[in-house]
Amino acid sequence: MRSTQQMSITLPVEMAKRVKQRVSDGDYASESEVIREGLRALQERENAVEHWLRTEVAATYDAHKADPTKAKPLGEVWKRLEARMDEIDREED
Secondary structure (H helix, E strand, C coil): CCCCCCCCCCCCHHHHHHHHHHHHCCCCCCHHHHHHHHHHHHHHHHHHHHHHHHHHHHHHHHHHHHCHHHCCCHHHHHHHHHHHHHHHHHHHC
16 A cells, blocks of 8 residues: 555645745755645644644633633733744744
């Protein structure tokens, strides 16, 4: 059984140029490697968000249900949420 499967994909022109440029710059040996790396990065990001939701967000929700008087104003919550997402993005770079 093959461990790979050939596919045909369609990309916007600018994305296709970026893929080809990464190969021509020598960053990757093939266009397939560029796409695989992008998919791995996407999976890592999704895993990080899932982990954060299951641990920090779920724990916060449980704490709020246990004592609603400790709720934070919505503006403060959004600032903290955006800061955390920025932190996750920096960790991926």
